[in-house]
Structures are given as C-alpha cells and as structure tokens.
Amino acid sequence: MASSASERGYLPDGARSVKIVVLGAFGVGKTTFVGTVSEMRPLRTEERLTRAGELVDDVAVDTKSTTTVAMDFGRRTLAGGIVVYLFGAPGQPRFAAMIRSLLTGALGGLVLVDTRHIDRSYASIDLLEEAGVPYVVAVNTFSESPGYSEAVLRDALTLPDDRPLVFVDARTMQSAKHALVALVTDILRPAGSHTP
C-alpha cells in the first residue's frame, strides 16, 4: 500500500505550502538569506567569480568569490504548518529570463536591498510588478551601508504605500524569519487587497 506524503516525511497533513522568490541585485545577500532561514540544507548553485566575468557583469565587490548562476532552494515551516519553499534568484541582470521562470507559480517575492546601491533594486521590483506577484522589500543592513529612514527608502524605491518594507540582517535567523513572516502575512491577506 502506498504511504501518505506525511508518512514519507515530506509535509505534515493539512500543511499549506507557499512558493516565494528572494530577489535583488548582485551581492545583496539572497543566498545568505535562504541559507539562514532554511530548515534543510539549502541547494546552491554557486560558481566562482572570474576576471572574465568583469567584461559582462558589474561585480565590483571584494567580499565575494562566488555568485549564484541558477538559483538557491530552501524550505522553512512556519507556525500553523505553513511550509515556505524559498527560491533564491541570481542577481546579475543577464539572468532576468531565469528570474522570470522562477516567478512562475510564486505567491510572493522578497526583494533584498543594499542601501549602497538602491537603484540596482529597480529591476527586481519591475520583474515582480510585471509578473503581478506581491512583494515585500527587505533592506539588508550591511554595517558599511548608509542608514536611511523608511520614508526616504520608500521614496527612493517609489514603493507603493501598500507594499511592506522591513529591515533585515540576512545572516541572523530571528531577523530573516521576521522578514519571511512579513511576506507570508502579506500573501495571506484577504483577496482583493493587493494592488500589483
């Protein structure tokens, strides 16, 4: 007799699952975020950054030696049995087609932002708006990055009033989970209250 999914240990009975995509520019901490919140060992597709890549990518960061070339994948179970499947997108603009395909079936997007390069977040927000996927902006608080008020950040991002903005340290479980809960809460809001 075939065993149920819960007997095989995939999902608890009655679980609701949610696919979300973590987006943002190169090096904003997407892979770090998925790794921090995932309760399973995350899938990663990291490749070494090379001098050759400098010809096509703006990857001027001295703290990183690898970059995501396809996606990250992780899973987190939240209170109430909601299972969140996290897909971390690649950050470089030439991967836009890959990001569009990751957005297929996604119920929400988490856009990580580094305040050193706010303008590099526009492409991610545009992709989400284009796909009609609701999103939350999470400002990753790198110690080297300038601090701005929420109002200034909203203005710089031209963020609609109904899109939540949170601050996160992608390396810290508590903080990353808070950002994830903000997104899932937004996704589970009553139908009709989303504008994108």
Ligand SMILES: Nc1nc2c(ncn2[C@@H]2O[C@H](COP(=O)(O)OP(=O)(O)OP(=O)(O)O)[C@@H](O)[C@H]2O)c(=O)[nH]1
């Ligand atoms: N100070 C600080 N460093 C961070 C934080 N999050 C990530 N980092 C570091 O910043 C770098 C960015 O890491 P990744 O997680 O690979 O970034 P990414 O967005 O996945 O990068 P790509 O896939 O190449 O676009 C790593 O060296 C992290 O250790 C943070 O919240 N604070």
Ligand SMILES: [Mg+2]
């Ligand atoms: Mg990455």
